[in-house]
Amino acid sequence: MSGTISIARSDQETTVSIKGRFNFEMHSQFRAAYQEETTDKSRSRRFIIDLAGTEYIDSSALGMLLLLREEAGTNEADIEIANARPEIRKILETANFQRLFKIT
């Protein structure tokens, strides 16, 4: 059982919202969600990963965030991880992801 992903795009920003379980089963969905934007290196883009509806996150999901960071990295896009619940925030902080992402 995994979660669902929804995407909202504006001129500057792409918001990826993840509902339910954010785990390895989401890999291809998650990647597809941002790939279009990251292949266009000429435009800089902000990514917001909205975890408001995320119930669970595992280490593969952290790995996917790292992959996004790398693939979006060349155009200096910044990535914000927003609205994580306390338990999920704790997991992000244990991995010290606040050094790599803006956690709000």
Place this chain on the structure above:
Amino acid sequence: MKILIVDDDRINSTILNRLLSREGHQVFSAEDGRTGVEMFASERPDLVLMDIRMPHMNGYEAARAIKQISSDRFVPVIFLTAVTDEEGLVQCIESGGDDFLTKPFNRIILQAKIEAMERIRRLHTELHKQKEQLEQHQERVQQELDISQHLFSNIVRAGNLLDAPCLRHLSVPMSQFNGDLLVASYNPAGGLHVMLGDFTGHGLSAAVGAMPLSELFYGMTAQGYSIGDLAEEMNAKLLSIMPTRMFCAACLLEVDARQQSLTVWNGGLPDVLLVDRRGQLQQRITSNHLPLGVRPFTPDDRKVSIFELRRESRLFLYSDGLTEATRSDEEMFGSERLERYFDGSVPPERLFDTILAALEHFRGDAQQTDDISILEIDCARLGEEPIGERLHRDRKHIPPTNWSLSFFFSPQLLQTVDPLPAIVNSVMNLQAPAGHRERIYTTLAELFSNALDHGLLGLDTRMKRTPEGFLRYYSQREERLAALDHGFIRLELTHIPQFDDKQQKIGGEMHIRIEDGGPGFDHRRVHSVLEGNTSHGGRGIALVRSLCSRLAYNEAGNCADVVYRWTL
């Protein structure tokens, strides 16, 4: 296509035979059930046309026998029926028939049925072939997995000290391969190194990353590297081999029983729990680094935290598989539930078992979703030697002996490598005076950098007094070293065992002579260097003086004699 006709009615049989032969099929005829079964076995036809009422064995029995012989392949049996006898039709299907053909025969229908059966047969054959291939493949994969697992456990567990009396652990992989790496070993100074690593994901891909890390862990620990060094080296290794989305949350510990200190590097693992003699949580050691394999180390990433340990202290280290273990209603075990046991209500020596029992009770028969690891270190038992031959303590006891080593370093070598670790490793391998590695390293490092920086490169240590000078010193050092084209550093080490009144070996004396032959050598500057260092206190030559029993420079200032004493 090979077709077998089983029919006692000669006219029918002949009509069918002609019809089919004209279509290009190879046709065989049998006149009763028994002969039909025999011919089926000898001719191996692809399709059977079967009459029902026949002497010696009726069509139903013959069909059953044929289906039994040909259980490994699909051979359609088409019954030849005269009537719309429903009872008879049901029996045809029950005895293994695949279709019927009603008399009198219509050529078109016969052709269509044979073609349809041929399609099914081909599909069946294809499916059967694929199933066989799949089974073979599965078997091969399983064999390879078994071999890999054997290699894996030998590499990861070689010299592992996990069965030392001071350690208790549980590591339950979710699949055949464990993505949690739990290793322990002693360093040359007798300190205990422990590492728990948790790779992204689980199973084979996670376990593959564990192999190079365990090798680095054992190798570097045995050579006396610090856990900060280990973390840095492991990080570099993982960066070079792992894809971006894989990393390893890890915690490295060094437990020093003599100094009663605990050194921790925690990158991404749950809090390490330090528990006091009443079984209460005394200190929570939170992850303050990124996991290994995420990005290259900065000097900050090497930083470790140091804590005081008491004899009664216990340490608990676990992977998130423990707190994220779920029961059937998806509720997680959780860190709160875990830490509830650390309120003093459970005697400390019962904590480990209590937690394991609680976890087992909580999970019930729910499926495991991640690798689970937990380790306890009981400081009271740190001094106890591990049992079992596999668990040798990687700390050599070499009685003091006579030996000497001589090194000569050309400018070309000095430009390419730092020879110090090699020198120190040689000494440790020959004599390994337990607990002296760091002191010997410091002594040699100071003497060596004096010879190189001041003797060969002519740098003035007074430059370092101001922040700008400090930077200038190092940029000048880099430039001059690159330009160095003559001179040398010679290092001679002579070890002499020491005896007590009863002629028992009690330790040794290491006589160190370091000599440099650099250009433009000015011995007055060396003396000022000495003074300069002394006035700063605790640095350079002053440090060597404090560690060694004798230090003297020659008149020219390019040769130092030092004596380092150690006792067993």
